[in-house]
Amino acid sequence: MDTGTHITMGIALGGIATLDPVVQQDTTLFTAVMVGTIIGSHAPDFDTVLKLRDNATYIRHHRGITHSIPAVIFWGILISAIIHSFVPEVSFIHLWLWTFLAVFLHVFVDIFNAYGTQAYRPFTKKWVAHGFISTFDPYIFSLHVIGIIAWLLGANPGYTWLMIYFIIVLYYIKRYIDKREIVKMIHENFDHVEQIATSPTIKQNVWRIALTTDQHFFVGKVKDGHIEIDDKFYRVPLPDDPIMKFAMKDKNISAFLSFSPIYRWEINMYDDFTEVRFIDLRYRSEGHYPFVAVVQIDDNMRIMNSYTGWVFSEKKLQDKLNLDGNTV
Numbered sequence: 131m132d133t134g135t136h137i138t139m140g141i142a143l144g145g146i147a148t149l150d151p152v153v154q155q156d157t158t159l160f161t162a163v164m165v166g167t168i169i170g171s172h173a174p175d176f177d178t179v180l181k182l183r184d185n186a187t188y189i190r191h192h193r194g195i196t197h198s199i200p201a202v203i204f205w206g207i208l209i210s211a212i213i214h215s216f217v218p219e220v221s222f223i224h225l226w227l228w229t230f231l232a233v234f235l236h237v238f239v240d241i242f243n244a245y246g247t248q249a250y251r252p253f254t255k256k257w258v259a260h261g262f263i264s265t266f267d268p269y270i271f272s273l274h275v276i277g278i279i280a281w282l283l284g285a286n287p288g289y290t291w292l293m294i295y296f297i298i299v300l301y302y303i304k305r306y307i308d309k310r311e312i313v314k315m316i317h318e319n320f321d322h323v324e325q326i327a328t329s330p331t332i333k334q335n336v337w338r339i340a341l342t343t344d345q346h347f348f349v350g351k352v353k354d355g356h357i358e359i360d361d362k363f364y365r366v367p368l369p370d371d372p373i374m375k376f377a378m379k380d381k382n383i384s385a386f387l388s389f390s391p392i393y394r395w396e397i398n399m400y401d402d403f404t405e406v407r408f409i410d411l412r413y414r415s416e417g418h419y420p421f422v423a424v425v426q427i428d429d430n431m432r433i434m435n436s437y438t439g440w441v442f443s444e445k446k447l448q449d450k451l452n453l454d455g456n457t458v
Contacts, residue, residue: 324342
């Protein structure tokens with residue numbers, strides 16, 4: 131989920147914590163728990179700082195180890211220990227419990243959007259992305275805002291948030307059923323389907339889809355229960371040649387391939403260099419595919435420039451590739 135939603139979830143857990151008799155009777159503990167749930171609800175995304183290094187490092191590691199099983203345990207203990215050092219008189223067990231729940235909830239809700247997370251590490255590095263909740267879902271966020279306002283107006287926080295989360299659980303079930311119907315529809319209309327990526331939009335009746343069959347990639351949307359295909363590409367295997375093998379060693383290309391499950395590739399020859407481009411097919415936006423990885427290799431098999439990330443025009447991509455003449 132987005133940062134704003136994660137933080138409001140931390141506030142919600144702090145409200146639910148008032149149902150804990152120990153927290154209810156200790157205002158200092160309540161304050162500590164609220165701090166713990168707000169920080170804990172965002173902690174796994176502290177890896178955003180990796181953007182300061184480069185996009186390749188960020189893409190390869192974001193929602194990776196910081197969202198793993200050991201990290202969930204680590205974040206809860208670390209945050210609770212730091213807070214407890216300022217208020218040693220409060221119950222560490224209760225502080226840790228609510229902080230840990232905030233961290234766990236962060237990772238748990240992240241597995242339901244299209245971006246996904248490596249939540250099952252260290253057992254597997256597979257990306258878990260169920261793709262039936264938007265990264266920013268206005269309905270979920272609005273329910274949290276309503277809960278905060280109701281709390282400020284004097285509503286009982288514990289019962290208010292329990293009611294709101296009951297509604298959110300029903301919403302998750304509804305979106306899961308919607309996705310299941312879309313997957314069923316795809317299998318009924320396409321042969322030899324090997325992979326399906328779904329991504330809901332802010333409109334309840336519109337979903338983005340990308341699917342792989344034995345011979346093609348299809349990109350489109352499902353609108354009002356009808357499949358609309360926008361693009362169709364032949365599924366061409368990666369060539370077994372020196373240029374492609376060399377390109378795949380580049381850190382930006384490698385990071386892209388570690389993350390993207392449905393993509394196409396291009397090799398473009400120019401006068402003094404060859405460009406290899408990988409294009410993620412899951413994120414089509416207004417006829418453009420903004421998530422790419424590109425490497426430019428000169429005639430002496432040296433990398434001139436490379437980039438991976440989100441760009442929404444060819445001009446911006448070339449600007450990033452030519453930035454200082456270095457790998458970005």
